[in-house]
Each structure stands twice: as C-alpha cells, then as structure tokens.
Amino acid sequence: MIQVCAQCGTRWNVRDRQRVWCPRCRGTLLAPGPTGVPGASQPGAGRPAAGQPGRAPAGYRWIAVRPGAPPAPRRKRVPLGPTPRYSYIPRWGLYDRFDDDGAAGQAAAERSAPSPASVRRTIVITMALLGAAALLHVIRYALLLINRTVLLDPIVAALATWLPVAASVAAFFAVVATALVLTNWLIARRAAAYAHLGSPDPRSSRELWTGCLVPLVNLVLAPVFVIELARAEQRTGLRIVSWWIAWFFSYALSTASIVTTVLTIFYDGAQRIADNTVITTIGYLVALATLLLVLQVYQGFERQPVDRPSRRWVMVEARPTTAAREDAADESAVPVEAEGRNPAA
CATH class of the missing domain: 1.20.120 (Four Helix Bundle (Hemerythrin (Met), subunit A))
Known part of the structure; x- marks a missing residue:
C-alpha cells in the first residue's frame, strides 16, 4: 500500500498499515485509492476531474497547508517555582522617608x-x-x-x-x-x-x-x-x-x-x-x-547621653496675669442681683 504526502509529494510504501503523517516533512499522507492502487500513481490523480472544478478525486481531500518551512516547535514552559510569600505584611503605596x-x-x-x-x-x-x-x-x-x-x-x-x-x-x-x-x-x-x-x-x-x-x-x-x-x-x-x-x-x-x-x-x-x-x-x-x-x-x-538634653520642658499650669486678676476682682465685686429683690421676680 502506497500513500502520497500532500505537502512534499513523497510516496511512501506503508505496506498493509495506513499512516497519517509524512516521516520527512510531517505533512498529511493522502488515503490510498479504493482499488488498492494509490491515486498518486495514476496520471492526473492530483488534479480535479474535468467538468467538476474544486472537487478532489476519489480517495483525496483538500487540506490547507501553511506555505514555507514548518513552524518551530513550541518552547517548553519554564517552571515558575514555589508560590511567592512574604515574611512580613507588605505595605504598598507611598511612605514618608525622613533624613536620618x-x-x-x-x-x-x-x-x-x-x-x-x-x-x-x-x-x-x-x-x-x-x-x-x-x-x-x-x-x-x-x-x-x-x-x-x-x-x-x-x-x-x-x-x-x-x-x-x-x-x-x-x-x-x-x-x-x-x-x-x-x-x-x-x-x-x-x-x-x-x-x-x-x-x-x-x-x-x-x-x-x-x-x-x-x-x-x-x-x-x-x-x-x-x-x-x-x-x-x-x-x-x-x-x-x-x-x-x-x-x-x-x-x-x-x-x-x-x-x-x-x-x-x-x-x-x-x-x-x-x-x-x-x-x-x-x-x-x-x-x-x-x-x-x-x-x-x-x-x-x-552621666548624661548626648541625645538627652540637659533641660527638659514640662507642662505647668498657666498663672493668670495681673490684668486678668484685676478683671476677675472687678467682676466679683459687682453684685449680680440688687439688694432687697427676689431673684425670681
């Protein structure tokens, strides 16, 4: 049994076992004829019959083949490794950096x-x-x-x-x-x-x-x-x-x-x-x-480190000034209600 490669035209004797791919170019092998003799060995087997344009002979089919050399094999994916993890909590975004x-x-x-x-x-x-x-x-x-x-x-x-x-x-x-x-x-x-x-x-x-x-x-x-x-x-x-x-x-x-x-x-x-x-x-x-x-x-x-100054400022209660004291004394001297009157009147 002989099969013809649809891409390079090479005829392969596959004996009694039908194959699919061409060993040379990895193209598609055409099916053998129904009579056991491949259609590629007959004259005009690769061409459509007269009066029937676009129709392949018996035992053949049209396939789309990429022109030029066959595509390069795909590269194997590199293993990505273990899943990334953080030993601390990531803080995304901007942060203040001070001059130290x-x-x-x-x-x-x-x-x-x-x-x-x-x-x-x-x-x-x-x-x-x-x-x-x-x-x-x-x-x-x-x-x-x-x-x-x-x-x-x-x-x-x-x-x-x-x-x-x-x-x-x-x-x-x-x-x-x-x-x-x-x-x-x-x-x-x-x-x-x-x-x-x-x-x-x-x-x-x-x-x-x-x-x-x-x-x-x-x-x-x-x-x-x-x-x-x-x-x-x-x-x-x-x-x-x-x-x-x-x-x-x-x-x-x-x-x-x-x-x-x-x-x-x-x-x-x-x-x-x-x-x-x-x-x-x-x-x-x-x-x-x-x-x-x-x-x-x-x-x-x-006795005292450099980063600890000799003077330490502490918060104390503010003392009222003399003018504030005089105003408070004047206000306390004026009676709120007149003498002899009921505040509720």
Missing part, C-alpha cells in the same frame, strides 16, 4: 568611641601608677635623710635609686595612653554632639589630635575643645576651669622636675638629688590631682 543622617552620624561616632569602662580603667591605672611613683620618691627622700648619718646597704641604695625610675617610666607611658584614649573619646563625643544638633564638627580630626597631643599646645587648646563640647551640649558645673588650672601647675612642676633631673646628671650632689626628689614628688601629686579632676569632668559628660 544626623542619627547615623551620631551612631557611627558612638561606635568609634572607646567604651566608658575602658576609659575609666585607663584613668584609674594611671592614677595608681602616679601614686606609686610619688610614694617611691617619698621613700627615696627618707632614705636620703637616713643616708646623711648611716651608710645604706648597696642593695637598698640600688632599689631606692632604680625603683622610682621604673615607676616614673611606667607612669609616663600610662599618661600617654590616657591622653590617647581621652582624645579619641573627645573626638567621638564632639562628633555625636554636633550630629545631634544637625551640623558637622567645626574642627577637623587632625586639628583635634594636634591640639590634644602636642606638648604646650594641648595646654591651651585641649580645654578649649572641652569647653566647646560643654557649650554644644549645654552642660554646666563640670569643673573644667579647675582642671585647666591644676593642669597648668602640673605642667610647671613637670618642667621643673625635668630641669632638676638634667642638672643632677651633670652636677652631682646630695642636695641636688634631694631637691629633684622633692619637686618630682610634688609634681606626681599634682598630676594625680589633675587626673582626678579629669575623671570628674569625664563622668560629668558621661
């Missing part, structure tokens, strides 16, 4: 600032080292007085000489560490305070570091920076001036101690050593008092 740069700057400044516990720990350790250095110098001075009449043991003399020196070196490095920590805290605190006010810090970080760490320059600028911070936060009663005065005397005594130490190296003498010991001891005690005032100033700032 000030709060972001304040939070960043608070993150960069040292913790209050570390600042207090550093100050307390420095105070302990200054007190130990002062105590060792007092013991050294007492041994100098004893040495005027009694010869000291070499070991005791060596300890009396080098223990105060070691304590002085440790106190010096502790003071430097305290200055670094407090400067870092001051920069972060100023940034947070001015960010809370909605403006940047008028002084740069380089200016603050230079003004707080360079000797003699920090004696003038560091208290000014602290006073500016207190004015920005509207703080009072922080004893900044007392700390400034104590720091000035500590500077003077430290300079005198350094000068007398240099003179002791070049000009040997028991009296020079005793004078240097006394000046150094007093310098350590004044430095200890200065550091105590620094701790009080620091606690005065840390």
Whole structure:
C-alpha cells in the first residue's frame, strides 16, 4: 500500500498499515485509492476531474497547508517555582522617608568611641601608677635623710635609686595612653554632639589630635575643645576651669622636675638629688590631682547621653496675669442681683 504526502509529494510504501503523517516533512499522507492502487500513481490523480472544478478525486481531500518551512516547535514552559510569600505584611503605596543622617552620624561616632569602662580603667591605672611613683620618691627622700648619718646597704641604695625610675617610666607611658584614649573619646563625643544638633564638627580630626597631643599646645587648646563640647551640649558645673588650672601647675612642676633631673646628671650632689626628689614628688601629686579632676569632668559628660538634653520642658499650669486678676476682682465685686429683690421676680 502506497500513500502520497500532500505537502512534499513523497510516496511512501506503508505496506498493509495506513499512516497519517509524512516521516520527512510531517505533512498529511493522502488515503490510498479504493482499488488498492494509490491515486498518486495514476496520471492526473492530483488534479480535479474535468467538468467538476474544486472537487478532489476519489480517495483525496483538500487540506490547507501553511506555505514555507514548518513552524518551530513550541518552547517548553519554564517552571515558575514555589508560590511567592512574604515574611512580613507588605505595605504598598507611598511612605514618608525622613533624613536620618544626623542619627547615623551620631551612631557611627558612638561606635568609634572607646567604651566608658575602658576609659575609666585607663584613668584609674594611671592614677595608681602616679601614686606609686610619688610614694617611691617619698621613700627615696627618707632614705636620703637616713643616708646623711648611716651608710645604706648597696642593695637598698640600688632599689631606692632604680625603683622610682621604673615607676616614673611606667607612669609616663600610662599618661600617654590616657591622653590617647581621652582624645579619641573627645573626638567621638564632639562628633555625636554636633550630629545631634544637625551640623558637622567645626574642627577637623587632625586639628583635634594636634591640639590634644602636642606638648604646650594641648595646654591651651585641649580645654578649649572641652569647653566647646560643654557649650554644644549645654552642660554646666563640670569643673573644667579647675582642671585647666591644676593642669597648668602640673605642667610647671613637670618642667621643673625635668630641669632638676638634667642638672643632677651633670652636677652631682646630695642636695641636688634631694631637691629633684622633692619637686618630682610634688609634681606626681599634682598630676594625680589633675587626673582626678579629669575623671570628674569625664563622668560629668558621661552621666548624661548626648541625645538627652540637659533641660527638659514640662507642662505647668498657666498663672493668670495681673490684668486678668484685676478683671476677675472687678467682676466679683459687682453684685449680680440688687439688694432687697427676689431673684425670681
């Protein structure tokens, strides 16, 4: 049995089983003739008979075929995946977005600032080292007085000489560490305070570091920076001036101690050593008092956060003015009803 493709005209021997689609072009195969011989093998089988226009021969039918190449196969649909869901309630529409740069700057400044516990720990350790250095110098001075009449043991003399020196070196490095920590805290605190006010810090970080760490320059600028911070936060009663005065005397005594130490190296003498010991001891005690005032100033700032202003406005009952009081007195003085008359009349 032979069937002809209606699209490409290929003849296919389908044996004794009738097929529908052309294996080559996927076109429709025409049905075989009733006599078993396909109509495509007869001449004029693909053309309509004479006298009957538009009518296909027996065993054939007209079909509509798309011209050109066969259409491309359809693409497989991509799986859409799981059904979308929300972990929170969606809020469609417009919403207000406020400028939160000030709060972001304040939070960043608070993150960069040292913790209050570390600042207090550093100050307390420095105070302990200054007190130990002062105590060792007092013991050294007492041994100098004893040495005027009694010869000291070499070991005791060596300890009396080098223990105060070691304590002085440790106190010096502790003071430097305290200055670094407090400067870092001051920069972060100023940034947070001015960010809370909605403006940047008028002084740069380089200016603050230079003004707080360079000797003699920090004696003038560091208290000014602290006073500016207190004015920005509207703080009072922080004893900044007392700390400034104590720091000035500590500077003077430290300079005198350094000068007398240099003179002791070049000009040997028991009296020079005793004078240097006394000046150094007093310098350590004044430095200890200065550091105590620094701790009080620091606690005065840390006692109240930046975002909580010093003044709190509360609602109170409005007091009547003098004119209102006089009007009320005049109205109460005038009688509502005439005397001797019944109000119901």
